[in-house]
Amino acid sequence: MANSHPPSDFRVNRVKLMRVVLVLVCLILICYVERHSRKYSTALAVMCPPCSCDCSSEPSLSLPLDFINSSFADCGKDDPEINKEMKKDIVALLTEELSLHENVTNDSLQRTKALIMSAKRTSSHYQKEAEKCNTGVETCEEARERAEVKLRKERKLTALWMNRAHQFGWKDETNDFL
Numbered sequence: 001m002a003n004s005h006p007p008s009d010f011r012v013n014r015v016k017l018m019r020v021v022l023v024l025v026c027l028i029l030i031c032y033v034e035r036h037s038r039k040y041s042t043a044l045a046v047m048c049p050p051c052s053c054d055c056s057s058e059p060s061l062s063l064p065l066d067f068i069n070s071s072f073a074d075c076g077k078d079d080p081e082i083n084k085e086m087k088k089d090i091v092a093l094l095t096e097e098l099s100l101h102e103n104v105t106n107d108s109l110q111r112t113k114a115l116i117m118s119a120k121r122t123s124s125h126y127q128k129e130a131e132k133c134n135t136g137v138e139t140c141e142e143a144r145e146r147a148e149v150k151l152r153k154e155r156k157l158t159a160l161w162m163n164r165a166h167q168f169g170w171k172d173e174t175n176d177f178l
Contacts, residue, residue, distance in 0.1 A: 088096075162172070 166172070
């Protein structure tokens with residue numbers, strides 16, 4: 001016997017090997033993420049100038065909203081966008097947010113109206129097609145009824161001529177027309 005290990009031992013060893021490889025990959029990823037997060041945080045500390053804000057660490061939720069806006073007035077003085085936003089009072093911010101919600105609602109309403117109009121046009125088109133189909137079915141039904149009446153008349157006429165032909169001595173073996 002060339003292979004001294006049963007097949008089940010090979011599977012067990014293979015599973016163990018996969019687990020070890022998986023653990024090693026996880027450890028390498030953790031080390032990589034940790035190293036880059038430290039490098040990134042030190043790079044940010046070097047790039048960003050220290051903030052000159054006089055912000056208290058006390059919870060400010062119990063203070064009125066107008067006081068909160070005025071207490072952080074010196075934060076972001078150097079950045080024009082932050083400075084512009086910080087100068088807005090709470091009413092202006094809420095008004096701006098409401099106008100944004102109104103714009104979103106109006107856009108949604110316009111899309112909904114457009115979809116409704118499209119659905120109405122499609123419905124109207126299918127309704128016209130259904131009416132055409134119904135008209136065609138009625139026309140076909142009327143034509144079928146007329147054809148049945150003509151066929152009955154033709155069979156009566158054929159039977160009459162067959163009877164006359166038999167009266168004059170004609171002998172028919174098959175009698176297909178009756």
